[in-house]
Amino acid sequence: MKVKLIVMLTALLLASAAFADDHGVSWSELSADQQEMLGGFAETWDTLPAGRQERLATGAARWSSMTPEQRKQAQTRFGKWRGLSDERRELIRERAEIFSNLSPEEKRRIRENYDRYRQMNNERRQELRDRYRQMTPEQRDRLRDRLQGRPRARPRDRG
DSSP, X not given: OHHHHHHHHHHHHXXXXXXXXXXXXXXXXXXXXXXXXXXXXXXXXXXSOHHHHHHHXXXXXXHHTSOHHHHHHHHHHHHHHHHSOHHHHXXXXXXXXXXXXXXXXXXXXXXXXXXXXXXXXXXXXXXXXXXXXXXOHHHHHHHHHHHTTOOOOOGGGOO
């Protein structure tokens, strides 16, 4: 039972933020694999909000298509997620929503910057983190503007 719960919750986390239409997903529309995985919801499926039905169905389908190694990695990530504080999880959700609303170009640029950061050695990463922490709020704003390709605001331009 615990494994099924972990699998189901992992599927929820892996599900993309899909937008469901007004009627949601009927139980009969689910594949046999999805129904087996989501069996704990069989009795109450029709009472779930349409969006939740859609996320559960998408997550179950995604889980079914994973290799055993991918499932193991997903369970590890889910364990880390559960270990986070509520505040940290909420911050991550907010940032994910912001990211999902960015243009494809902005997303690409952020991914490229992140990849460059990940390729740095640990010393260089720590140096950058320390430098950022020592910046004033104004310096951080200017850095963000520069990294986002926006023109720098001069102090007198700020309201």
